Amino acid sequence: MTLLTEPEAPVRAPHPLRAEAVRGFAPWAGAVVLLTLGVPLWAKADRWQGGWAETADQLHTALLITLPLAAAAGCWQGGRERRRGTEELWGTTVRPPLTRLLVAALPVVLWVTAGYLVTAALALLATWPYAQGDRPHPAVLPGDTVATAAGALAGHVVGRVVATRLAAPLLAMAGYVGLGIVAAGGSPAGRALSPATGALDGALPVWWQPWAMAVWTGGLALAAALAYAARRRVTALLPLAAALSAGALLAQAGDGLWHTDPLGRRQVCDTSTTPAVCVNARYAGMLPQVGEALSGITDKLHGVRNLPVRWADHGSAPRAGEAQLPGITPLGWSAVRGRLTDPRQYAWQAVTALQGYDCPETTLTARVLRADDAVEHYLAPSPVQKAIDEDDARGDAARRAGLRERRAARARLAGMDERQRRDWLSAYFGARAGCDPKEVPAL
Template sequence: MTATAAPPREAAGPPRTSVVGTELRRGAGPWAGAAVAVTVLVTMYAKAPGWQSRWTDTTDMLHIVAGLLVGPLVLALGCRQGGRDRRSGTLELLGSVPRSPLRRILLSVAPTVLWPAAGYLFAAAVCLLATWPYVGGGRPFLELVAADAVTLSVLGTLGHLVGRLVSWRLTAPLLAVVGYVVFGTATRTEFTGFWLNPAVEHFYTWDRPVWWFAPLWVVWCVGLALAALLAYAAGSARLRLLALLPLTAAVAAAVPIAGLPREGPWRQDPAAARLVCDGRTPQVCLPNVDRELLPDISKALTPLNDRLRGLPGAPTRWVGGPNAPGPGETALPNPDLDAVRGELSRPDLYLNSAVQFLFSETCRSEDFAGPDVERLGEIHLAVSEWLAPTPEDYGVPVGPGTQRHLDALRAKSPAAQRDYLARYMAADGCRPEEVPIP
């Protein structure tokens, strides 16, 4: 029996690479993704004390950076990428290959769609991980981060189309400037459709977005991009009619977004706004989202509470958060400016702010008048400085009248100081003539 030789194996050829993969690797696409990631990370790092304590703050800051800084950048990068084939003189050559115009434009626009979104998502993930050790509760709003990534992809698509249509060399930087001006101006102007602007800012830490906002935002943005792509690549009446479908979907999604009230898609989150209190007297209560700050704030208010305890008019409870204080309660300052990474960075400044909140009065102009108004202002400032001196790096030199009252307070015995403070707090702050002189 004779052995039969196996047929020779064919030499392996080079690995096949997809057309999309090749398109993603060439040109400015990878550099665009890197530019987006660096822009987000550098900006967020510079603002880290302001967002690294709450998920809402992190999401808000990422949203502002994406809309106001990265959005115009992506417009310019997309415009530059879109003009690549026109600058290299290969548009006619590409038109001769056996691909439909729509497929050609989809391949060409792929880098400006995918790379900016990838760079933003990478940077956002880094920022969310940097926030995680310091948050007091809640969850990251990943749906809003994804919606911002889609926005950048759409801006890259629109910039790409502008680059293919306009041959002027300064189109890309001009497009970035226009985008920055439009997005920035729209955030400071009240108009119908205010929340269609991708750079609108949100402020409150105890809110959560309504569930339908992110999906509708994606439909609104993607519908615009698809309509623009189909209109650009339309070689027939059928494609032009087809472009009306995503345009209709975009308009339908934009209507409820444009109709949002001034607070936009944000609603109070009962779990985040729920009060968490310490066990002291008077109590110090913060919204659940700031519960990590409760020990620091309670400690900062201890010297003031020790002086106020048992006096008429003293607060029965300090309350922070969205709900108005009840009878006998006093509102707490928002700790945003004094909190860094879950800790109160300036207890002295926070205590000074709490005293200002304690003695603030809402008076009618006709009541708050007369020759004793100036004296009242001096006494009020003297009492505030006596209870909680303004830190030296924030202080403003006091006038001679205030200094005179402050010296008089400091010269009193502890019993006399407490007696004066009781009379001061019992007086009507809207009637200057009733406020006692130290």
């Protein structure tokens, strides 16, 4: 008796694109992008972690590295067949040239783009627990992501055209230098056309800027690929026309592509004290700890006249009747991850802001300086004042005499009764507000 067996089903070969995507150079290119961006970002996390605007700024500035790196990765992949000596063999396949180019280029495009997006996602997740009142700023991500992908695709075409192993590093260096020059000192039109426009400083793009940038960069890269490998090269005119239209729109807008975040113009205030304490609305969550850091000052100033109405943080010079709140930004100095790094130093800076810091230097007579020192020592002494005094105590006779005078003035202010001290401080702040050294009361 003969047994009949069914024929085995043919094993389906994996798609070439899948094979290219999971093996070889492409995954390594994505890992290099992830590490090249992630490690420097993590090393300076205290400068952006806790501020959504700062995080977006860092990710956008990172495009100065991402874009040249993506272009170099695509360029290296584009020269692969030449390095292997398989160009002629690869050309005998039945697939059209454009398909062969895309099968080789798309894995690198996808992996470097994934590396950038994973870095961006991790940075946003790292900021989320420490955010203090702002909101995420993902507006520039679409344009930056497409620019990264476009750089890899355009670099692949360069790698096929330029027959040298140095094409990839030279392309990376040229891209980095070119983007840096445009970002640092280019014309408004040049900056508008550059995917890496430099530091945003809290600015937001107009709603259509990321999409126009995506069409500009993506259209140029696609036009280059079609012009090189398409059977009908005239098809490259369509993405080229779209890119030029988007580029013209960007160049015409220039610096008008960016506007100040409305939230950055708002203040959040605690009016229960005098002066009131106001912080920028982007960091509203820090108001309680800022108020606590300044509470020792406001308690001692209760009932004192001639004070500014508030400490405020407009990101510029204080307005009439205001004193400059010590800076929360740039992050990494006074504040790290949503916390004040040194509340005592912060309080001392707040006192100096009350003392007419914008008065001419000619008003800083010895009498004024002694009064300033006594007020600072009473309200919020500098954390380094003790070290300064000890250094003066070891100095020459003039420095020792100056130290004795300062200590005597401090003692006289501290020894006044509450009403007398309140009147003296009222006269002092009135004279300092008017930058009149003759009106500063003696100690």
